[in-house]
Amino acid sequence: MQDELDDALMARAGRGDKSAFAVLVRRHLARATAIAQRILGNRSDAEEVVQEAFLRCWQKAPDWQPAESPGSAAKAGERAQFATWLYRVLTNLCLDRRRRPQPVELEAAGEIADTRDDGFAQTERGEVGKRVAEAMARLPDRQRAALALCYYEDLGNIEAAAALDISIGALESLLVRGRRALRDSLGDLAIDGGAG
Amino acid sequence: MMGLDRFRELLDAYGAEPRRWPANERAMAEALFAQNPRARDLRAKAATIDALLDRTAPLAPPIIDA
Numbered sequence: 001m002q003d004e005l006d007d008a009l010m011a012r013a014g015r016g017d018k019s020a021f022a023v024l025v026r027r028h029l030a031r032a033t034a035i036a037q038r039i040l041g042n043r044s045d046a047e048e049v050v051q052e053a054f055l056r057c058w059q060k061a062p063d064w065q066p067a068e069s070p071g072s073a074a075k076a077g078e079r080a081q082f083a084t085w086l087y088r089v090l091t092n093l094c095l096d097r098r099r100r101p102q103p104v105e106l107e108a109a110g111e112i113a114d115t116r117d118d119g120f121a122q123t124e125r126g127e128v129g130k131r132v133a134e135a136m137a138r139l140p141d142r143q144r145a146a147l148a149l150c151y152y153e154d155l156g157n158i159e160a161a162a163a164l165d166i167s168i169g170a171l172e173s174l175l176v177r178g179r180r181a182l183r184d185s186l187g188d189l190a191i192d193g194g195a196g
Numbered sequence: 197m198m199g200l201d202r203f204r205e206l207l208d209a210y211g212a213e214p215r216r217w218p219a220n221e222r223a224m225a226e227a228l229f230a231q232n233p234r235a236r237d238l239r240a241k242a243a244t245i246d247a248l249l250d251r252t253a254p255l256a257p258p259i260i261d262a
Contacts, residue, residue, distance in 0.1 A: 033258040047258070129251040136252065151211060151249060157218045168218075175209040183245050 006082035007066035014061035021061070025054055028083065031153055032090055038148030039094040041137050049097060053090040060085075087155065087163035091145055098141045128189055135185045143178035146171055198224040203235050212243035 004012075004023070012020035032053060036046035067081035136144060142164065149160040150171070161171040198221065206225055210216040217225050229235045 030257050034255050037255055050258075126251070128248070132248050132251050147249070150209075150216060151246075154216060157210075172205065172209040176205070179208060179211070179245055182248065186245075186248050189248055 007064070010057070010061050010064040010082055011066070013058065014064055021058060024057070024082075028086060029054075032086065035087065035148050035153050036090060036094050038136075038152050039091070039141065039145045040097065041133075045097060046094075049090065049093045052093055053086060056089050057086060084159050084162045087149065087159065088165060091149070091163045092165075095141055095145060131186060131189060132182070135182050138185070139178050139181055143174050143181070146174035147178050150175060198228050200228070200232070200234060200238070203228050204238055207238055207242035211246045211249070212239050213246065 004020070006024060006027070009020045009024045013024065029050065032050045033046055036049045037043055040046050040049065064082075136147070139147070145164060146160065149155045149163055150157065155163065157168050157171060161168045164171060164174075166174075202221075203225055206217050206221065210218070214222055214226055214229075229239055
């Protein structure tokens with residue numbers, strides 16, 4: 001079962017096979033969590049969103065339609081349709097969460113403030129890393145999402161554009177604007193080649 | 197044959213690493229990079245931004261229940 005394609009595992013999951021679904025989750029969990037954490041800047045929020053994305057996969061499984069043809073979503077070098085669908089659901093959930101004001105209960109406010117802050121801080125490595133993390137956090141959400149998908153998680157441009165539900169040209173525009181904003185705010189560091 | 201303008205766009209969007217360039221343009225971009233000193237300069241500049249982005253990686257992997 002470990003070697004089965006995503007579509008086959010989804011078909012089994014659709015018939016109620018929980019072990020098949022567990023294989024699917026293990027296969028995609030690390031990357032899904034990394035994408036969500038890059039977009040949300042917060043590990044605990046990322047884990048919640050990933051859980052929701054996999055719940056939607058489970059709910060979708062009985063109706064899952066595999067890739068229709070090798071030329072559609074599963075071109076050579078691209079992942080199969082399931083991953084594309086998963087990353088689209090996940091990215092949408094992340095962007096929705098960023099758009100939504102988060103209700104904060106008074107007694108938990110301090111704790112939540114701490115955990116929301118540690119997401120970007122967790123990833124930093126030294127002072128340069130902290131500056132980069134802060135600059136990433138200031139980017140518009142979709143620019144950060146594009147960088148998360150393409151730069152940090154190495155998705156191909158076709159798959160990343162599908163995850164964001166935009167054209168490849170629009171994806172490149174997000175990436176260009178994101179990298180330029182980072183370059184502008186970190187230009188003093190870039191002169192040194194990021195050393196320090 | 198890819199022109200410098202498109203090569204610059206690729207670098208501005210995807211960075212300096214060929215593995216991140218679009219699969220259908222990678223070979224042309226690498227050919228340009230191999231023979232054009234200006235392309236190499238542009239790639240070196242893009243690599244400085246990549247180096248900064250890399251300062252935030254990697255993230256801790258999630259814990260997976262057996």
